[in-house]
Amino acid sequence: xxxxxxxxxxxxxxxxxxxxxxxxDVHFLLHSDFEYVRDNGLRVDSYDGSFVISHxxxxxxxxxxxxxxxxxxxxxxxxxxxxxxxxxxxLTERTLVLLIQNGVGVEADVEAALPGVQLAAGLAxxxxxxxxxxxxxxxxxxxLSVANxxxxxxGLIDGLLADLGAAGIRAAAVDYAKARWMKAMWNMPFNGPCxxxxxxxxxxxASPSGERLVRALLAEVIGAARACGAVGIDESVGxxxxxxxxxxxxxxxSMKVDCDxxxxxxxxxxxxxxxxxxxxxxxxxxxxxxxxxxxxxIEELRAVGPAVGQ
Amino acid sequence: xxxxxxxxxxxxxxxxxxxxxxxxDVHFLLHSDFEYVRDNGLRVDSYDGSFVISHxxxxxxxxxxxxxxxxxxxxxxxxxxxxxxxxxxxLTERTLVLLIQNGVGVEADVEAALPGVQLAAGLAxxxxxxxxxxxxxxxxxxxLSVANxxxxxxGLIDGLLADLGAAGIRAAAVDYAKARWMKAMWNMPFNGPCxxxxxxxxxxxASPSGERLVRALLAEVIGAARACGAVGIDESVGxxxxxxxxxxxxxxxSMKVDCDxxxxxxxxxxxxxxxxxxxxxxxxxxxxxxxxxxxxxIEELRAVGPAVGQ
Numbered sequence: 001x002x003x004x005x006x007x008x009x010x011x012x013x014x015x016x017x018x019x020x021x022x023x024x025d026v027h028f029l030l031h032s033d034f035e036y037v038r039d040n041g042l043r044v045d046s047y048d049g050s051f052v053i054s055h056x057x058x059x060x061x062x063x064x065x066x067x068x069x070x071x072x073x074x075x076x077x078x079x080x081x082x083x084x085x086x087x088x089x090x091l092t093e094r095t096l097v098l099l100i101q102n103g104v105g106v107e108a109d110v111e112a113a114l115p116g117v118q119l120a121a122g123l124a125x126x127x128x129x130x131x132x133x134x135x136x137x138x139x140x141x142x143x144l145s146v147a148n149x150x151x152x153x154x155g156l157i158d159g160l161l162a163d164l165g166a167a168g169i170r171a172a173a174v175d176y177a178k179a180r181w182m183k184a185m186w187n188m189p190f191n192g193p194c195x196x197x198x199x200x201x202x203x204x205x206a207s208p209s210g211e212r213l214v215r216a217l218l219a220e221v222i223g224a225a226r227a228c229g230a231v232g233i234d235e236s237v238g239x240x241x242x243x244x245x246x247x248x249x250x251x252x253x254s255m256k257v258d259c260d261x262x263x264x265x266x267x268x269x270x271x272x273x274x275x276x277x278x279x280x281x282x283x284x285x286x287x288x289x290x291x292x293x294x295x296x297x298i299e300e301l302r303a304v305g306p307a308v309g310q
Numbered sequence: 311x312x313x314x315x316x317x318x319x320x321x322x323x324x325x326x327x328x329x330x331x332x333x334x335d336v337h338f339l340l341h342s343d344f345e346y347v348r349d350n351g352l353r354v355d356s357y358d359g360s361f362v363i364s365h366x367x368x369x370x371x372x373x374x375x376x377x378x379x380x381x382x383x384x385x386x387x388x389x390x391x392x393x394x395x396x397x398x399x400x401l402t403e404r405t406l407v408l409l410i411q412n413g414v415g416v417e418a419d420v421e422a423a424l425p426g427v428q429l430a431a432g433l434a435x436x437x438x439x440x441x442x443x444x445x446x447x448x449x450x451x452x453x454l455s456v457a458n459x460x461x462x463x464x465g466l467i468d469g470l471l472a473d474l475g476a477a478g479i480r481a482a483a484v485d486y487a488k489a490r491w492m493k494a495m496w497n498m499p500f501n502g503p504c505x506x507x508x509x510x511x512x513x514x515x516a517s518p519s520g521e522r523l524v525r526a527l528l529a530e531v532i533g534a535a536r537a538c539g540a541v542g543i544d545e546s547v548g549x550x551x552x553x554x555x556x557x558x559x560x561x562x563x564s565m566k567v568d569c570d571x572x573x574x575x576x577x578x579x580x581x582x583x584x585x586x587x588x589x590x591x592x593x594x595x596x597x598x599x600x601x602x603x604x605x606x607x608i609e610e611l612r613a614v615g616p617a618v619g620q
Contacts, residue, residue, distance in 0.1 A: 196506060197604060199617055206614050209606030216603065286596035293526065294507060296519030304516050307509055 001069035001159055004090050005029060006083075008037070008058075010128040011100055012074030013136045015144070015169065017044045020053045022167035027057045027065050029086070030134075034060040037134035045131075046138035048168075062086050070160055071097045072122070077106060078264040084113035091117065096156045098122045098146065102187060102254070103269025104180045105277055107149040118151040120160075123179050144169055147176035178232055181225035185233065186241055187270055189217035191255035192291040195265065196298070200250040205242065213287075214242065220285040224278035255295075262302060267295045311379035311469055314400050315339060316393075318347070318368075320438040321410055322384030323446045325454070325479065327354045330363045332477035337367045337375050339396070340444075344370040347444035355441075356448035358478075372396050380470055381407045382432070387416060388574035394423035401427065406466045408432045408456065412497065412564070413579025414490045415587055417459040428461040430470075433489050454479055457486040488542055491535035495543065496551055497580055499527035501565035502601040505575065506608070510560040515552065523597075524552065530595040534588035565605075572612060577605045 003026045005016035012028075020026040020042075030037055041054040059065050071090050073083065080101075087097060091114070099106050100122035107119045125142030144164060148157055157173060164171035190201055193213055197204070204210040218238045225233040245251075258265045271292040275285050301307070313336045315326035322338075330336040330352075340347055351364040369375050381400050383393065390411075397407060401424070409416050410432035417429045435452030454474065458467055467483060474481040500511055503523055507514070514520040528548045535543040555561075568575045581602035585595050611617070 193604070197607060197611075199607075199611065203611055203614060203617060204607070207607045207610035209603050209610055213600065213603035213607060216599070287600045289526070290523065290597045290600035293519050293523035294503070297507060297509075297514070297517045297523060300517035300519055301507075301509065301513055304513060307513060 001025075001163060002066065003027065004065055004068040004071040006062075006071060006073045006086055006090075007075035007079075008033065008042070008134075009074060010130045010136055011124055011126075012072060013042055013130070013134070014044060014126070014128045014138055015072060015074070015100070015124075015164075015167075017042050017051070017053050017056075017136070018167040018169055019163065020056060021051050022163075024163060024167065025057075027059060027068065029059050029062060029065065031060075033133045034058060040134060043135045044138060045136070048138065048141055062089050065090055067092045068095060069156070070163075071095060072100060073097060074100045076264075077101050077103055077266045077269045080106065080109065080269075083110060087114060087117070094118070094153060094156065096120060096151055096153075096160060098160065100124050100144075101269070102183075102266050103273065104184050105273030106269050107176075109273075111150055118153065118156070119149040120151055120157060121147040121149055121176060121180055123147070123174070123183050141170070144171040145174040145179050146171055147174050147179040149176050175231070177225070177228060177230040181221070181228065181230040181233055182237070184225070184270075184274055185218065185221050185238060186245070187253070188221050188274065188288060189214045190245065191253040191266075191270055192288075192295055193217070194253050194256040195259040196291060196294045198256075198260075200252050200256075201245050201248060202250045205246050211242075216287045217291070218242070220288050221274075224274060224281075224283050224285055227278055227281035227283035229281075259295075259298065265295055265299060267292065267299065271295065311335075311473060312376065313337065314375060314378040314381040316372075316381060316383045316396055317385035317389075318343065318352070318444075319384060320440045320446055321434055321436075322382060323352055323440065323444070324354060324436070324438045324448055325382060325384070325410070325434075325474075325477075327352050327361065327363050327366075327446070328477040328479055329473065330366060331361050332473075334473060334477070335367075337369060337378065339369050339372060339375065341370075343443045344368060350444060353445045354448060355446070358448065358451060372399050375400055377402045378405060379466070380473075381405060382410060383407060384410045386574075387411050387413055387576045387579045390416065390419065390579075393420060397424060397427070404428070404463060404466065406430060406461055406463075406470060408470065410434050410454075411579070412493075412576050413583065414494050415583030416579050417486075419583075421460055428463065428466070429459040430461055430467060431455075431457040431459055431486060431490055433457070433484070433493055451480070454481040455484040455489050456481055457484050457489040459486050485541070487535075487538060487540040491531070491538065491540040491543055492547070494535070494580075494584055495528065495531050495548060496555070497563070498531050498584065498598060499524045500555065501563040501576075501580055502598075502605055503527070504563050504566040505569040506601060506604045508566075508570075510562050510566075511555050511558060512560045515556050521552075526597045527601070528552070530588075530598050531584075534584060534591075534593050534595055537588055537591035537593035539591075569605075569608065575605055575609060577602065577609065581605065
């Protein structure tokens with residue numbers, strides 16, 4: 001099968017690189033790293049086997065890229081405004097688009113913009129970091145969960161899973177709603193509060209009120225997940241997640257990194273959309289709403305200019 | 311009548327100073343400024359007439375202070391843990407304690423600690439600042455609202471209002487619940503969010519989401535005030551308050567000043583108690599709960615130590 005990688009960063013570069021190394025026909029869309037990767041290749045340093053794709057099929061825009069069987073989208077959702085236009089030239093009747101993106105509600109928006117598109121959600125439980133242009137570091141491996149959203153052809157999903165397996169990527173099919181909301185169970189209680197309060201995860205849980213706050217948000221995600229039809233999500237899963245996080249080294253969630261660096265934050269799909277979806281399903285998330293409004297205010301106030309000390 | 315001033319800062323120093331200047335028998339409790347004021351007097355610089363009380367009756371502890379007819383408490387509520395012990399030696403059967411303090415629920419706690427004590431709430435609409443030891447600047451004048459809470463002797467309240475008038479202080483009797491919740495209508499939507507987000511009031515209202523956040527909190531205060539029996543508080547009052555705040559120069563609410571300086575914040579009576587009182591009255595304030603938990607986390611995390619950049 002022919003693959004396109006939209007967003008050749010830490011995630012897209014890693015999965016695309018692994019597929020290319022395994023001999024698949026992979027076409028990489030790059031932005032700022034395009035010239036560097038075209039001239040120097042794509043490098044993955046991994047505890048699990050480092051490699052370089054010396055001559056990747058690299059593109060600076062989708063113009064010129066061929067239609068593909070599978071398009072893997074690994075952009076930050078803050079760039080999703082331009083996604084339909086990027087996808088259109090790559091799609092055939094039977095193309096599968098795998099959205100390896102954060103949050104809840106991404107698929108519905110892409111489907112609304114491209115009616116009939118075959119979508120799956122990808123949830124990457126992995127640690128990769130872009131450490132330089134076209135240079136990715138891979139430090140820990142988890143599985144890639146693939147959740148069918150609107151793909152009519154199960155054979156396509158099976159084919160993707162087989163290719164990923166052949167590329168040494170542990171991938172498995174999972175239930176869509178459960179997978180998205182399961183990831184939201186960690187993302188929503190930690191990303192926003194850590195950003196608003198400027199704290200790492202360990203410190204959130206080191207203060208009794210920080211933990212109370214995380215638990216209040218977690219309870220809302222569990223309620224929202226149930227209201228939205230996700231099965232198998234309950235308090236015991238939440239408990240294990242808190243214990244897991246407590247035992248992690250100090251960690252800045254991706255949104256806090258974006259917040260600290262003044263970059264756009266993934267507020268829309270980490271907060272706004274799931275809150276709206278839950279509300280439509282009859283479940284209110286008022287604690288979460290406050291965090292969402294605070295994150296929006298932080299982003300808007302950057303445009304107003306820096307606060308003056310008083 | 312004989313007066314005690316508990317907490318001779320910007321508020322206590324001003325009102326106590328005015329009463330002393332008018333010839334009343336005023337006894338001042340001081341903390342860090344005690345020696346300075348004993349030796350140099352208490353100075354009030356005011357657009358409305360500056361003065362110095364050269365030889366105030368100053369005390370470093372309540373031991374030695376006489377029982378008084380009226381005790382004016384002008385401490386920050388963060389010091390209220392020690393208040394019952396400070397009050398006890400000053401009280402007679404007929405003493406009135408006027409709590410000029412921020413927040414909702416202060417009176418109930420003092421009454422629980424000192425059953426039968428006669429209490430009134432004082433709400434100071436005034437701008438005074440302590441600019442140095444025993445040195446207060448008074449820049450704008452509003453009225454002092456006095457709200458009876460548990461005073462059985464209306465003559466005592468009337469006497470206090472008369473004395474305040476004789477001291478050039480515009481004072482008026484107001485309804486207790488209405489007065490406390492009216493002040494909470496401004497305090498709760500602005501103090502906490504400005505502290506958590508590190509923003510002045512003008513900037514909160516300059517961002518659409520900041521304003522949305524303020525309005526969500528305001529709506530909860532209005533609902534809570536009604537549930538707790540405060541009359542005459544409605545949306546139009548809230549609208550006027552937002553417009554008034556929008557037209558103010560950039561302002562850091564007192565809690566933000568405390569937050570920025572690492573001082574204890576008045577979380578208990580600005581958030582925790584009113585939220586609990588509303589809940590007991592059957593009204594939930596979930597947006598406000600999130601702000602409360604965040605403020606508590608900020609305060610607790612100071613004790614854990616500074617965040618390490620990542």
